[in-house]
Amino acid sequence: CTRAWHQVQGHKTCAPNNFKQYENISQLYKPEVPEYFNFAKDVLDKWAEREKNGEKLQNPALWWVNDQRAEIKWSFEELAFHSRRLSNVLSGPCNLQKGDRVLLILPRLPEWWLVNVACLRTGTVLIPGASQLTARDILYRLHTSKAKCVITDESLAPVLDSVAHKSDFLKVKLLVSDRKREGWMNLGALSRMASSDHTCVETKSDDPMTIFFTSGTTGSPKMTQHSHCSFGIGLTVNGRYWLDLTEQDVFWNTSDTGWAKTAWSSVFAAWIQGACVFVHHMPRFDTTTVLQTLSSYPISTFCTAPTAYRMLVQEDLSRYTFQNLQHCLSAGEPINPEVMEKWKDNTGLNIYEGYGQTETVLIAGNFKGMKIKPGSFGKPSPAYDVQVVDDDGKAVPNGTEGNLAIRVKPLKPFCLFTGYTDDPERTAQCYKGDFYLTGDRGVMDQDGYLWFVGRVDDVILSAGYRIGPFEVENALIEHEAVAESAVVSSPDPIRGEIVKAFVVLKTGFKLHNQDQLIAELQRHVKKVTAPYKYPRKIEFVKELPKTVSGKIRRVELRNKEWGRP
Ligand code: ATP
Ligand code: MG
Numbered sequence: 001c002t003r004a005w006h007q008v009q010g011h012k013t014c015a016p017n018n019f020k021q022y023e024n025i026s027q028l029y030k031p032e033v034p035e036y037f038n039f040a041k042d043v044l045d046k047w048a049e050r051e052k053n054g055e056k057l058q059n060p061a062l063w064w065v066n067d068q069r070a071e072i073k074w075s076f077e078e079l080a081f082h083s084r085r086l087s088n089v090l091s092g093p094c095n096l097q098k099g100d101r102v103l104l105i106l107p108r109l110p111e112w113w114l115v116n117v118a119c120l121r122t123g124t125v126l127i128p129g130a131s132q133l134t135a136r137d138i139l140y141r142l143h144t145s146k147a148k149c150v151i152t153d154e155s156l157a158p159v160l161d162s163v164a165h166k167s168d169f170l171k172v173k174l175l176v177s178d179r180k181r182e183g184w185m186n187l188g189a190l191s192r193m194a195s196s197d198h199t200c201v202e203t204k205s206d207d208p209m210t211i212f213f214t215s216g217t218t219g220s221p222k223m224t225q226h227s228h229c230s231f232g233i234g235l236t237v238n239g240r241y242w243l244d245l246t247e248q249d250v251f252w253n254t255s256d257t258g259w260a261k262t263a264w265s266s267v268f269a270a271w272i273q274g275a276c277v278f279v280h281h282m283p284r285f286d287t288t289t290v291l292q293t294l295s296s297y298p299i300s301t302f303c304t305a306p307t308a309y310r311m312l313v314q315e316d317l318s319r320y321t322f323q324n325l326q327h328c329l330s331a332g333e334p335i336n337p338e339v340m341e342k343w344k345d346n347t348g349l350n351i352y353e354g355y356g357q358t359e360t361v362l363i364a365g366n367f368k369g370m371k372i373k374p375g376s377f378g379k380p381s382p383a384y385d386v387q388v389v390d391d392d393g394k395a396v397p398n399g400t401e402g403n404l405a406i407r408v409k410p411l412k413p414f415c416l417f418t419g420y421t422d423d424p425e426r427t428a429q430c431y432k433g434d435f436y437l438t439g440d441r442g443v444m445d446q447d448g449y450l451w452f453v454g455r456v457d458d459v460i461l462s463a464g465y466r467i468g469p470f471e472v473e474n475a476l477i478e479h480e481a482v483a484e485s486a487v488v489s490s491p492d493p494i495r496g497e498i499v500k501a502f503v504v505l506k507t508g509f510k511l512h513n514q515d516q517l518i519a520e521l522q523r524h525v526k527k528v529t530a531p532y533k534y535p536r537k538i539e540f541v542k543e544l545p546k547t548v549s550g551k552i553r554r555v556e557l558r559n560k561e562w563g564r565p
Pocket of ligand 1: 214215216217218219220221222330331332333334335353354355356357358359377438439440452455551
């Protein structure tokens with residue numbers, strides 16, 4: 001859609017509401033999956049070639065900055081050059097072969113992107129991990145992934161050393177640092193000595209490319225395996241239709257390097273489109289830094305988590321001008337309509353929500369040009385036949401709540417994950433009848449828009465009513481005192497379960513009379529949504545338990561309520 005449109009109009013996006021003529025974009029999106037495919041060779045090197053021939057707009061492939069105003073800009077050619085040298089390090093001194101697993105735990109440093117590309121070139125299987133991982137988390141990942149090589153920086157090297165001896169598989173430790181460390185090879189020093197000639201290994205489209213640990217929102221993170229084509233070709237949908245990227249764009253996605261969303265947005269989807277990946281290496285999410293960055297760099301497209309938008313709209317946005325910003329997106333959790341409205345009031349821009357999982361690429365989204373219905377995460381992605389099904393895997397009529405599911409028969413979509421690594425039973429449990437079940441509940445309306453109800457385990461059953469936490473959280477955040485909240489079930493002798501809200505108050509309301517505030521919030525929820533959903537219990541908390549990627553861990557609060565370990 002966008003490509004054809006740019007060529008014809010020389011314009012950046014589909015004209016508003018033009019999406020209608022592409023309603024059935026699945027008809028446009030029928031990529032042929034070749035037998036062999038490698039993203040580095042077949043996509044990145046092609047951009048580098050175009051750059052060399054003057055056939056590509058001047059826009060860096062990677063634009064990296066940090067809080068100290070250091071800056072690195074790499075063209076596709078420079079990215080290719082550095083990554084080829086690193087590939088020679090992986091296959092030379094590190095002695096890694098195609099199929100060997102590489103655990104990469106780095107903050108947002110340029111080397112993170114180089115390792116991504118070098119793993120593609122060498123056919124080694126990349127396993128990213130978040131840099132906030134503890135020794136215990138790392139040991140769990142080393143054990144379950146059987147990684148042969150680990151790559152990290154100085155901050156985590158001691159943690160790794162404390163557990164590395166417990167792994168039977170780990171053979172190589174590669175350090176990103178200016179200094180030497182006993183027992184570690186140095187990535188920078190070896191790369192500088194390595195040749196920049198490297199022949200990319202042949203990879204079949206369905207060879208394993210990466211293993212991601214899921215966010216761990218509901219339990220232990222699961223090792224989710226993807227093939228070369230599932231991300232390398234499948235994420236075209238994200239880049240082209242959802243992010244609406246072109247060669248002109250500068251795209252900033254703030255997610256942590258350990259999360260699949262970073263591979264989606266800051267590697268594959270952006271580079272498929274030849275866009276510039278912008279990275280700000282912030283030690284932690286800071287609203288002032290984010291707003292200043294959006295105003296001082298020519299960022300055209302911005303994607304962050306709902307939790308970040310909730311923090312951003314509490315700032316005085318009128319102090320900033322985002323001159324280049326044209327397209328804003330969010331994913332990972334539901335975004336509250338209230339937050340979308342505040343963002344639009346201050347920036348003039350909508351937030352286009354996307355819905356997906358580590359196991360999938362984008363499942364559904366609000367695509368540029370499409371009418372947004374606040375509270376709905378849009379329509380199915382052209383890559384998938386998304387249906388709402390009952391527990392037996394039978395499609396339910398529009399307007400009925402059920403399991404959000406993807407059709408996998410007669411053909412399994414190539415961009416769906418290969419399986420949970422070494423866990424065929426768990427993989428099999430995701431499938432029912434002709435469908436892959438996401439584990440999420442939702443509704444499709446008459447216009448084909450999907451509405452999120454909650455994760456299967458998060459839905460509250462109170463006195464015969466089914467209540468999705470999101471609806472109650474949306475009602476609460478509309479109240480001026482509420483910064484954010486998490487709604488879970490709590491045991492009740494009569495109703496079985498009741499609705500309980502954990503509420504974080506805005507600064508100005510922390511000293512208010514708590515009993516009065518509880519009564520007021522309960523009245524407010526009864527007024528703005530069906531009264532049976534109001535939280536019979538409310539507890540004020542300083543913060544909510546969240547995953548590294550910023551998702552609310554309702555399971556933790558629920559377990560506390562029910563006295564479970
Ligand atoms: P785990 O599977 O380990 O419990 P996780 O499901 O949070 O963790 P991810 O794969 O990162 O791991 O997240 C996918 C899930 O995030 C989806 O199944 C859904 O529950 C939620 N999600 C993603 N985007 C949205 C969205 N726009 N609206 C509502 N929920 C979303
Ligand atoms: Mg999940």
